[in-house]
Amino acid sequence: xxxxxxxxxxxxxxxxxxxxxxxxxxxxxxxxxxxxxxxxxxxxxxxxxxxxxxxxxxxxxxxxxxxxxxxxxxxxxxxxxxxxxxxxxxxxxxxxxxxxxxxxxxxxxxxxxxx
Amino acid sequence: xxxxxxxxxxxxxxxxxxxxxxxxxxxxxxxxxxxxxxxxxxxxxxxxxxxxxxxxxxxxxxxxxxxxxxxxxxxxxxxxxxxxxxxxxxxxxxxxxxxxxxxxxxxxxxx
Numbered sequence: 003x004x005x006x007x008x009x010x011x012x013x014x015x016x017x018x019x020x021x022x023x024x025x026x027x028x029x030x031x032x033x034x035x036x037x038x039x040x041x042x043x044x045x046x047x048x049x050x051x052x053x054x055x056x057x058x059x060x061x062x063x064x065x066x067x068x069x070x071x072x073x074x075x076x077x078x079x080x081x082x083x084x085x086x087x088x089x090x091x092x093x094x095x096x097x098x099x100x101x102x103x104x105x106x107x108x109x110x111x112x113x114x115x116x117x
Numbered sequence: 118x119x120x121x122x123x124x125x126x127x128x129x130x131x132x133x134x135x136x137x138x139x140x141x142x143x144x145x146x147x148x149x150x151x152x153x154x155x156x157x158x159x160x161x162x163x164x165x166x167x168x169x170x171x172x173x174x175x176x177x178x179x180x181x182x183x184x185x186x187x188x189x190x191x192x193x194x195x196x197x198x199x200x201x202x203x204x205x206x207x208x209x210x211x212x213x214x215x216x217x218x219x220x221x222x223x224x225x226x227x228x
Contacts (some may be wrong), residue, residue: 005159026154033213034215035213035216036213042220043220044121044203044204044218044220044221045118045161045206045216045218047212047215047216050215051213052210052213058212060215090158092160092161094216103147104208104214105151105163106151106163107163108153108160108161108162108163109160110160111158111159111160112161113158
């Protein structure tokens with residue numbers, strides 16, 4: 003069954019703690035993305051990666067870090083430098099810049115709460 | 118700067134009462150307009166992609182249309198299970214085709 007998985011579904015972070023959110027896809031997609039969703043706001047881009055071992059900052063990258071060592075995996079670390087991390091985090095993937103194959107597919111999300 | 122605006126923010130319909138959701142956009146060089154459905158606590162579910170003005174796509178009670186400045190999501194004879202937040206988005210070629218999303222329309226269909 004192809005798709006995108008995110009874990010954990012719920013995550014609690016203490017002040018000053020780094021936490022890592024997992025995102026895995028078995029769709030053989032080249033591009034992967036991390037978005038943050040807050041109530042009343044649209045999804046905002048944190049980081050994206052178009053190929054393995056390469057990634058770029060999005061609009062709200064401060065306090066976050068990523069890696070892309072494998073095509074299937076794009077983990078997001080929320081560092082202690084992120085002052086307001088409580089949000090719903092969504093990972094997405096896309097096959098690549100081929101006409102008719104631009105659709106992004108989303109994982110089920112991780113809800114992060116700061117204690 | 119690319120912008121996507123959705124209206125209304127919230128919409129309440131009686132079961133069977135048809136209506137439309139609006140998505141207006143300003144973008145240079147449109148590479149598709151995407152509609153998603155999002156249920157509470159879940160990731161967005163892909164519905165449609167529209168690429169050119171005049172294009173229409175349908176799925177069950179939903180029909181999406183596109184003009185040069187806006188897109189409509191028409192809901193015909195909705196059912197309570199159509200209740201969700203509907204999101205539209207356009208890709209940003211400057212960010213690896215990441216999606217610029219509107220804030221969504223929260224639809225509630227009552228029996």
